[in-house]
Amino acid sequence: MEGTVLWWLASVIGGLPLLLWLLWSWNEIRFLVPLKARMGNTKIPPGHMGLPVLGELLNFLWYFKIVGRPDDFIISKRERYGAGVGMYRTHLFGSPSIIGCSPAFNKFVMQNDNLFPIRWPAQDIVGQKSLVVLNGKAHARLRSYVSNAINKPDALKKIAKLVQPRIVASLRLWAEKGQIRGIEETKKVTFENIGKMFANLEPGPVLDELDRCFEGLVKGVRAQPINLPGTAYHHALQCRKILMAIFRTELEKKNGNGSEDGDDLMDGLMRIKDEHGEILCDDEVLDNIVSLVLAGYESTSLASMWALYYLAKYPDVLQKLREENNAVNNKKRGDFITNEDLAKLKYTNKVVEETIRMANIAAFTFRLVSEDTEYKGHMLPKGWKVILWIRYMHTDPNNFDNPMCFNPDRWNQPPKPGTYQVFGGGARICAGNNLARLQLAIYLHHLATGYKWELVNPNAKMEYLPHPKPVDGVEIAFSTL
Ligand code: HEM
Numbered sequence: 001m002e003g004t005v006l007w008w009l010a011s012v013i014g015g016l017p018l019l020l021w022l023l024w025s026w027n028e029i030r031f032l033v034p035l036k037a038r039m040g041n042t043k044i045p046p047g048h049m050g051l052p053v054l055g056e057l058l059n060f061l062w063y064f065k066i067v068g069r070p071d072d073f074i075i076s077k078r079e080r081y082g083a084g085v086g087m088y089r090t091h092l093f094g095s096p097s098i099i100g101c102s103p104a105f106n107k108f109v110m111q112n113d114n115l116f117p118i119r120w121p122a123q124d125i126v127g128q129k130s131l132v133v134l135n136g137k138a139h140a141r142l143r144s145y146v147s148n149a150i151n152k153p154d155a156l157k158k159i160a161k162l163v164q165p166r167i168v169a170s171l172r173l174w175a176e177k178g179q180i181r182g183i184e185e186t187k188k189v190t191f192e193n194i195g196k197m198f199a200n201l202e203p204g205p206v207l208d209e210l211d212r213c214f215e216g217l218v219k220g221v222r223a224q225p226i227n228l229p230g231t232a233y234h235h236a237l238q239c240r241k242i243l244m245a246i247f248r249t250e251l252e253k254k255n256g257n258g259s260e261d262g263d264d265l266m267d268g269l270m271r272i273k274d275e276h277g278e279i280l281c282d283d284e285v286l287d288n289i290v291s292l293v294l295a296g297y298e299s300t301s302l303a304s305m306w307a308l309y310y311l312a313k314y315p316d317v318l319q320k321l322r323e324e325n326n327a328v329n330n331k332k333r334g335d336f337i338t339n340e341d342l343a344k345l346k347y348t349n350k351v352v353e354e355t356i357r358m359a360n361i362a363a364f365t366f367r368l369v370s371e372d373t374e375y376k377g378h379m380l381p382k383g384w385k386v387i388l389w390i391r392y393m394h395t396d397p398n399n400f401d402n403p404m405c406f407n408p409d410r411w412n413q414p415p416k417p418g419t420y421q422v423f424g425g426g427a428r429i430c431a432g433n434n435l436a437r438l439q440l441a442i443y444l445h446h447l448a449t450g451y452k453w454e455l456v457n458p459n460a461k462m463e464y465l466p467h468p469k470p471v472d473g474v475e476i477a478f479s480t481l
Contacts, residue, residue: 026052042379046081047088055091064464074392085376097385101392103418110426116367122221127287149268151434163193164336174478182474186304199250200264213239306359310406312455321448333450350408352440363391390421453478
């Protein structure tokens with residue numbers, strides 16, 4: 001009897017380290033041994049593939065969710081493996097991956113779209129004909145349509161006129177309320193403007209239904225792609241059907257009326273011709289409207305929310321912003337500003353860049369390695385993902401001095417090459433980057449010239465998933481100047 005107990009004790013004590021070693025090494029053996037056979041002595045980037053199935057997910061959640069120091073995820077790798085050439089191997093979000101966290105490596109990936117194409121896990125939700133999922137020639141063709149419709153000076157001039165009535169009206173309403181949650185109110189005004197910009201829709205039941213469906217869509221994009229009743233993915237597909245039906249009705253109305261006179265983005269996408277005189281088909285227009293709203297809705301509202309936050313935290317910046325904006329053509333509170341005026345507002349444009357840098361709305365972006373590729377003596381294996389950790393570009397003190405300080409004056413000089421990746425880069429650089437900048441600048445103008453506000457919880461904790469924001473959603477006391 002005693003012998004059996006001892007035997008079990010010895011097995012557990014002896015076996016436990018073996019079990020732990022196996023758990024720790026399983027992914028390394030599973031993914032690296034076949035590579036060694038294929039690639040001989042070529043180095044794989046340093047790092048660790050984490051635990052079976054989970055990979056480094058627990059480590060990621062530890063830094064992003066539990067301790068709230070997201071950048072330590074990369075810093076801990078730099079401390080353990082050295083800065084090297086700015087890439088680490090890992091297993092994260094279900095795939096063996098290379099994390100890219102240096103300006104040069106990220107630029108290399110972004111500028112070689114053919115080697116590193118994009119692969120959206122939720123293509124059915126985003127739309128098979130949308131810009132964000134297409135690659136190669138199909139992508140380039142669509143990209144010129146979309147840029148012309150939303151990101152070029154002519155389009156932006158119209159958009160500047162279109163969005164201001166709602167921005168001005170919503171700020172007035174916030175002042176009447178006296179206290180608001182920034183995240184909710186910036187979402188509301190952003191979506192009203194999206195309705196107006198994209199399909200000339202006014203606030204009302206149709207817009208409310210669209211908003212509800214987009215919320216479902218966003219949740220589905222982030223969820224596991226399991227199409228079973230009850231899952232977020234399934235719900236998102238149902239939401240997509242409703243969205244498409246609503247936008248299709250609008251599109252058919254336009255087709256019936258002839259869209260020559262219309263001024264919204266759907267009209268723009270329907271009308272624009274490529275160099276061969278061809279226009280987009282209805283499904284292309286609809287898929288792209290949906291994916292543009294997806295790309296532009298949350299990002300724009302979060303950037304606006306962060307502007308409220310940082311300007312409350314940095315009153316000197318707000319003061320300089322006010323002085324510059326008050327000097328524009330002696331405008332009164334609520335008077336509209338033009339694109340030409342905005343271009344002259346040098347300090348305002350620096351506040352825009354600094355807000356977007358600090359907001360880190362897109363923490364990372366994904367690519368697929370389409371063939372074995374060597375980078376500075378390290379192999380990126382075919383079939384692995386690349387996770388471009390763009391957040392780290394903006395929080396690394398090697399790239400930006402005192403990076404966590406909100407300092408628009410740092411934009412007196414251009415950033416070091418490749419360090420400012422808020423909008424990505426290369427062929428897939430954000431197709432709405434100028435639109436996002438424009439909306440933020442207009443909003444800053446009206447805020448600064450007419451209103452004052454204070455954070456209700458200046459020391460609110462931060463959360464970082466799915467996007468960085470103070471946990472109170474930027475609650476502020478808001479009033480006219
Ligand atoms: C502050 C706001 C915004 C930020 C930080 C942002 C960030 C980004 C980033 C990082 C990418 C690159 C993704 C990648 O490389 O995989 C991207 C792509 C894209 N963004 Fe934005 N974005 C913003 C606003 C907008 C707006 C307002 C729109 C349009 C309404 C928009 C439309 C797009 C589209 C269509 C793409 C895909 C481009 C392509 O694949 O060719 N974005 N955005």
